[in-house]
Amino acid sequence: MLSIQNLNASIGDKQILKGINLQVNAGEVHAIMGPNGSGKSTLASVLAGREDYTVTDGTVTLGGVDLLEMAPEERAREGVFLAFQYPVEIPGVSTTNFLKSAVNEVRKHRGLPALDAVSFLKMMKEKMKLVEIDQALLSRSLNEGFSGGEKKRNEIFQMAMLEPKLAILDETDSGLDIDALRIVSHGVNSLRNPNNAVIVVTHYQRLLDYIVPDFVHVLYNGRIVKSGTKELALELEEKGYDWVKAEADALYA
Amino acid sequence: MTDHKPLSTTKATNGNDLTSAFDALMLGHQSGLLIDQEPIIKDLKQQAVAHFVAQGLPTIKHEEWKYTSTKAFTALGAEAFVPTPNSVVPQAQAIADYAAPTIVLVDGQPILNGADPYSKLDLGKGIRVTAFSQTDAAQVELVAKYLGTLAPAESDPFVALNTASFQDGLLIEASKNAVSDAVLHIVHQYTGAAKLAYTRILLVVDQHAELKLAHHIVGNPDGENAAFGVLITEAIVAPDAILKVDIVEEAINTHLVTGWYATQGDKSVTTHSTIYLDGPWVRNNLNLAIPGQYAEGNMYGLYLGSDRNLIDNHTLVDHIAPNSNSNELYKGVAKDRSTAIFNGKIFVKQAAQKTNAFQSNRNLILSDDATVNTKPQLEIFADDVKCSHGATTGALDEEPIFYLRARGLDEDQARSLLLQAFADEVNDYLISDSLRAIASAAVERFLH
Incomplete structure (x- = not known):
């Protein structure tokens, strides 16, 4: 489904991604772990099309389609969803306010008719249950005065509404207490199916107890330096990142 | 003065x-x-x-x-x-x-x-x-x-x-x-x-x-x-x-x-x-x-500058007696070669203790040739008062635009939505439904 080859990206003069290779198939969950500053969030941003970054080399395709040539909105319509690490506050714009246009843009791209107000509301009600979010929150200015948990539940709610092919969760666990973590994970797990895939970007193993990955990759210094199964995450939790760093430093010195 | x-x-x-x-x-x-x-x-x-x-x-x-x-x-x-x-x-x-x-x-x-x-x-x-x-x-x-x-x-x-x-x-x-x-x-x-x-x-x-x-x-x-x-x-x-x-x-x-x-x-x-x-x-x-006590004065303003138009808003609130409040929010958008001026005076006389006076002027500039001049002017002669003022002038924030694009809205839709939200904060104060509809339609046309 998603194929990343030799992806190099920089911000200003600083190269951050130095040749990422990653293959994600439909139905899989991949975890990207790594120490702070390793490039995890950059990878998530580059996939979503954030324009602060310049891709200097490599290719990214989703279902055979070149993603890098696309504007962020085209990627979203093509099925890429980024759950933001820091969901932005937008005064005066509520979730319901923009989500109807968003859902209908995605539907248009997929050749589906636009949802009318009634069907949209019905769909919202269904998806709201999934992340235990209430209508009042969705009518308020986006993320303004939301708790950490509310922000992240709102991100997953949007994911549920947009039904992406590829969801990228950027440190979705940061700032969540254990109850919120459970709710968010339950939401993500319910949305999994054989036709979509999830990339979970996280610093900690904790989230992976709830969203169990098929593969775990360690990103360090702009490269994937180790890949394995969910056991790798447990090993990192126990031993920290130093041993992986040491191995990688020896290899790329 | x-x-x-x-x-x-x-x-x-x-x-x-x-x-x-x-x-x-x-x-x-x-x-x-x-x-x-x-x-x-x-x-x-x-x-x-x-x-x-x-x-x-x-x-x-x-x-x-x-x-x-x-x-x-x-x-x-x-x-x-x-x-x-x-x-x-x-x-x-x-x-x-x-x-x-x-x-x-x-x-x-x-x-x-x-x-x-x-x-x-x-x-x-x-x-x-x-x-x-x-x-x-x-x-x-x-x-x-x-x-x-x-x-x-x-x-x-x-x-x-x-x-x-x-x-x-x-x-x-x-x-x-x-x-x-x-x-x-x-x-x-x-x-x-x-x-x-x-x-x-x-x-x-x-x-x-x-x-x-x-x-x-x-x-x-x-x-x-x-x-x-x-x-x-x-x-x-x-x-x-x-x-x-x-x-x-x-x-x-x-x-x-x-x-x-x-x-x-x-x-x-x-x-x-x-x-x-x-x-x-x-x-x-x-x-x-x-001159009254426990009175309240609210001043809201919105201006959408286009072409070579000039819009000059001068406001003055004079707190003469104690315990009164004033709230002021003026917001503006300037494009093309338009010029907008905001001058907000707040006077608090010596007798006007316990005055609360708030002023905010926020401007969006959408073109290099547009100009905004903003000047808060506070003259406070009482010592037990709460007065604040703030003025900002800048472009639309890029982060919300990216967020909305990442959800599938194109750039134009995103900007339009943000501008509408910016303007609605003031338009919502209008008591006339028909004038609010007229203002809202003007905001929608503004970017096109």
């Missing part, structure tokens, strides 16, 4: 002509209005002539007019400043349906068919509108008592001009305890037939009364002649009274000076929402004097 010095350059070009023109006019003044026969009004007008002649029109050397040139007015020539009696009352053009009681002023003049035509408006009990020309003896007394007490002819040449030259106008009274759901809509059309058109309105809101007005200034959309309007409103707001005023400006082809002056008694509340949507040149002066 204000520079009262006469400006010799203007005076030299206009002054002498004007003196003789006004003298002639005043000596033989026979407008037939009952109020003009009232000695107080006669005096007021004569003094106003002197004030105008002494001041002349301001130039950009004048601190209060630093960014706003009055060239268009001086270019009219002296004869334009001689008031011409309205022998022919122009017909009102077709206007929007406001689904509310509506009065149309053409070149500032009420269109009067028969005696007391406004008595037919469904304004609710205790609310009464009367043209100056149709006032009864008690109303003449009221006008004589209050007119010119708030709008300062001695320090504002446009007020002086208006006071010297207005012919007919409106007296709007809300009697004690009068409360109504009706929003009285006043439509201001300027035809360009009168070189300078003067509108004068006096509001008297008695105790526990509530008055709701919505002004729609449409200017001269179909006319070929440029119009010039000077609109002055004075509002006496008694203790426990409420005054809500919407002002929506689309003064096409019209240079416009407006002045909104209010004085507030104890526990009174005023709200002015001033929305500029179009027009080549406008200067709005909003002045609240708060």
